[in-house]
Amino acid sequence: MTKPTATLLISCPDQRGLVAKIANFIYSNGGNIIHADQHTDFEAGLFLTRIEWLLEGFNLPRDFIGTAFNAIAQPLGAKWELHFSDTVPRLAIWVSHQDHCLFDLIWRQRAKEFNAEIPLIISNHPHLQGIAEQFGIEYLHIPITKDNKLEQEVKQLEILRDYKIDLVVLAKYMQIVSADFINKFPQIINIHHSFLPAFIGANPYHRAFERGVKIIGATAHYATADLDAGPIIEQDVVRVSHRDEVDDLIRKGKDLERVVLARAVRLHLQNRVLVYKNRTVVFE
Amino acid sequence: MTKPTATLLISCPDQRGLVAKIANFIYSNGGNIIHADQHTDFEAGLFLTRIEWLLEGFNLPRDFIGTAFNAIAQPLGAKWELHFSDTVPRLAIWVSHQDHCLFDLIWRQRAKEFNAEIPLIISNHPHLQGIAEQFGIEYLHIPITKDNKLEQEVKQLEILRDYKIDLVVLAKYMQIVSADFINKFPQIINIHHSFLPAFIGANPYHRAFERGVKIIGATAHYATADLDAGPIIEQDVVRVSHRDEVDDLIRKGKDLERVVLARAVRLHLQNRVLVYKNRTVVFE
Amino acid sequence: MTKPTATLLISCPDQRGLVAKIANFIYSNGGNIIHADQHTDFEAGLFLTRIEWLLEGFNLPRDFIGTAFNAIAQPLGAKWELHFSDTVPRLAIWVSHQDHCLFDLIWRQRAKEFNAEIPLIISNHPHLQGIAEQFGIEYLHIPITKDNKLEQEVKQLEILRDYKIDLVVLAKYMQIVSADFINKFPQIINIHHSFLPAFIGANPYHRAFERGVKIIGATAHYATADLDAGPIIEQDVVRVSHRDEVDDLIRKGKDLERVVLARAVRLHLQNRVLVYKNRTVVFE
Amino acid sequence: MTKPTATLLISCPDQRGLVAKIANFIYSNGGNIIHADQHTDFEAGLFLTRIEWLLEGFNLPRDFIGTAFNAIAQPLGAKWELHFSDTVPRLAIWVSHQDHCLFDLIWRQRAKEFNAEIPLIISNHPHLQGIAEQFGIEYLHIPITKDNKLEQEVKQLEILRDYKIDLVVLAKYMQIVSADFINKFPQIINIHHSFLPAFIGANPYHRAFERGVKIIGATAHYATADLDAGPIIEQDVVRVSHRDEVDDLIRKGKDLERVVLARAVRLHLQNRVLVYKNRTVVFE
Secondary structure, three states: OOOOOOEEEEEEEEEOOOOHHHHHHHHHHHEEEEEEEEEEEEOOOEEEEEEEEOOOOOOHHHHHHHHHHHHHHHHHOOEEEEEEOOOOOOOEEEEEEHHHHHHHHHHHHHHHOOOOOEEEEEEEEOHHHHHHHOOOOOOEOOOOOOOHHHHHHHHHHHHHHOOOOEEEEEEOOOOOOOHHHHHHHOEEEEOOOOOOOOOHHHHHHHHHHOOOOOEEEEEEOOOOOOOOOEEEEEEEEEEEEOOOOOHHHHHHHHHHHHHHHHHHHHHHOOOOOOEOOOOOEEOO | OOEEEEEEEEEEOOOOOHHHHHHHHHHHOOEEEEEEEEEEOOOOOOOEEEEEEEOOOOOOOOOHHHHHHHHHHHHHOEEEEEEEOOOOEEEEEOOOOOOOHHHHHHHHHHHHOOEEEEEEEEEEOOHHHHHHHHHOOOEEEEEOOOOHHHHHHHHHHHEEEEEEEOOOEEOOEEEEEEEEHHOOOOOOOEEEEOOOOOOOOOHHHHHHHHOOOOOOEEEEEEOOOOOOOOOOOEEEEOOOOOOOHHHHHHHHHHHHHHHHHHHHHHHOOOOOOOEEEEEOOOEE | OOOEEEEEEEEEOOOOOHHHHHHHHHHOOEEEEEEEEEEOOOOEEEEEEEEEEEEEOOOOOOHHHHHHHHHHHHOOEEEEEEEOOOOOOOEEEOOOOHHHHHHHHHHHOOOOOOOOHHHHHHOOOOOHHHHHHHHHOEEEOOOOOOOOHHHHHHHHHHHHHHHHEEEEEEOOOOOOOOOHHHHOOOEEEEEEOOOOOOOOOOOOOHHHHHHOOOOOEEEEEEEEOOOOOEOOOOOOOOOOOOOOOOHHHHHHHHHHHHHHHHHHHHHHHHHOOEEEOOEEEEEO | OOOOEEEEEEEEOOOOOHHHHHHHHOOOOOOOOEEEEEEEOOOOEEEEEEEEEOOOOOOOOHHHHHHHHHOOOOOOHEEEEEEEEEOOOOEEEEEEOHHHHHHHHHHHHHOOOOOOOOEEEEOOOOHHHHHHHEEEEEEEOOOOOOOHHHHHHHHHHHHHOOOOEEEEOOOOOOOOOOOHHHHOOOOOEEEEEOOOOOOOOOOOOHHHHHHHOOOOEEEEOOOOOOOOOEEEEEEEEEOOOOOOOHHHHHHHHHHHHHHHHHHHHHHOOOOOOEEEEOEEEEEE
């Protein structure tokens, strides 16, 4: 779809008539729905939906859509987000030593696999500056130590505001981001190099090797206060065997990390991910 | 859901307001939608949807729902099917020599993994009669030769009518069912022991071995006039290597055949499969 | 191979000349090697190998092969097992409520997918007696409570001895087998309904659902003193999504449990699994 | 292993004593085998093996190993290749429009995921020259038309000789390489964007979409005179659904193409692939 669209992501206490009410809101205002998907969690009594419609022919001005929808949403007790497809989100990619996810995301963005700008790379190490220069992206080296961490996080938050960043992608960024930081800037996707919830924390490949698993995985999730415990967006796995030493697990794992992180970022940028109860609904 | 539901499967030329109109039909009649999924094929200009709602509280009597919906469907040019969850479909399982799919389907039906009766097994061989007896299912041995085939098909059609069969499952039934038969009884799911469209026809495992593939598959599809060419409902694969001889491919393949056929049958019985342009939309 | 073979499974401190020495042992005695596979764990300094050769033409009588090989093995510091393909192992399948793995293993044994006898089913519940009768297998109902457990385990050990059982398969047997039991009867394969080491212990599907994983798995492993911590023989996974409620995870998981347990049992029965450092080498 | 090794890849009519004879050749010359794997195709009567040993302590000079081994190989009727791990193979990567495989291979080579030099990129289009410059690799634009093809192939063969190229990687190179070329330069790995043998030739994603497959794949194979019919080295798949339009299949397919081609190239460079009867044995 090259024509601009609007997308509503809604979560709402389940009740009769929701599908009709929301569809009517769009239809009665001249909108043409091009994608709609919903899910009801009966146990939680929650209705979740994603609706995308063409703005062409929609008779509410953009600035007013939110207000107008809220008139319906409020009585329903609904929480909602409104996005426009021609708003280009701005990503900051955070890295440490490894470059595979960074390279992969930059390549995909250039190939227009997802719609976003990458104005900024932040790293606690200087090593990957060359890649940033190669692709004309700003690179800020912000070293982290036990003592300066909180202070550096304050600085990082300011930078994110200055650069008007919408999403932080931790692309094998190996420092733990504090709960306070995440509280202030919640839009963070992390790639963890294991099949969560197995092997939380450091050295998952070494621990996977020790455990003698026959399958390794990678998990992309929203960062939360608890390490590697946030809502999972996407996971994938690959088979391994006794022939794979730790270095082989790391090597095979990198292929997973790249593709899993990229899928998650793309799904998020397309406003296809709804979070509730520490889980995600992914409207593919 | 243990409460009875109604399901509409609709395919319709794409136009504005479809989601709203269909949702309204249900809502305005007191229905509570518990599952809704849709897909628009923009190129084909086709809108497809599955909507399921609780009959409890729905103020149209069952016998009238179709007529009432048709009043909306006709102006839209929509084709539709209406199903009720408490109508128990009747399956006829057709077999030849191999019993793995038969056993698997019977087990799942007993385990209530899908909602159907299995009143009948048809086979062109006598061998599997014992299994039928073990489970108290009628077994009809209808041998097929080049000369008697059409005549036996007439007999088979009568039997399907007498037993009020809703779905024929070709569970490694190794005779080709004629185009004429399929025309008269189109509800047929077949399991083909390859990853279609590779290795259509006989001996796919031998041919897969010759080709030296590193992955084998199985495909469940609706039978059509063209052999192994009907709309694919479900496929799955497993890795193989040079260590696998043909017998190993056959053995590993059986595990795939069982689970792929079972998934397809279950999806069909839950009215989650819509066919158009020789493809399926599966509303999982 | 229908001709009888002998198989040596050897683990040995790595040193020069091992492949040659072992191959020579067989060759110089007239043996024809039909399968050989090896693995060196350089870090652990351990060499592991599986060699299978035709007994036809081998000039050492069966009773003497072990002694003859030991003459080579001892100086090498090697541990080894010798198996003959025409020795039919005897399995005891232990169950509780669920029957899917039991049915699956019985079917495969009848279909000669693996070479073993199943003379005995043990259960802490009476429910599955009917299946045992259906297939003419002895069924012993041995109920377990907190108070009688150790005593019942003594009884179980006696029974395993009386029935000359070679392998116990815990096929969704839901009681924890004590460390003492495992010490006395170590040949036990268990199927755990998660992708270990995630979700050790009870209710893994419920916990997987809570965690919002996008993939679930099943793991077959040798039982050890630590719950669900023994050497992993085989694992496999299937994708799930927000549309899957706990019952769906359980249902999809059963398909994995069946095939993963069956693969592990078959590999073990073919003497293809070597254990070291709580990991397995699987010589497929 | 950072210490240099030698690798023998051998295929030989099956006969008694092969494992012993070959292992003895290495052992008796002071070699320490670090990896050995074998496979017997009983039907074809063929024995295939890969043996890798440390050159340190091996008492035959490199130049003589081949001759010495041939003394054993010839009476056995064996075909064999000898490789040294410190010989760095030289790759030429051929491209057309798409850059994803090219980028991926260059990244992996820089990351030392495989041991090779990439001195040359050849393309029938000028577009990807920038990438070559970015990474300091020679780029030769050799346009192909119906009329100049054979003449350009002569030129290409000369270039491959001048650059001392050991392996040509067709990385989404969209011209068909003639049988004559392949005859003169057989070391060619191609990535085909389907799960062979499905969708041979052009536009496999469009045809996969038409067929309504639920899984797409990519296949890396040695190029032979018959299009997309050469021995398969590696394949992999990903699930798709009705929600995926052709562009989505292409996008998802690219991820497969990258990783499948990379695995195949790495396996080949490590001398782990033996070809016979249009199939490969991959000694992982």
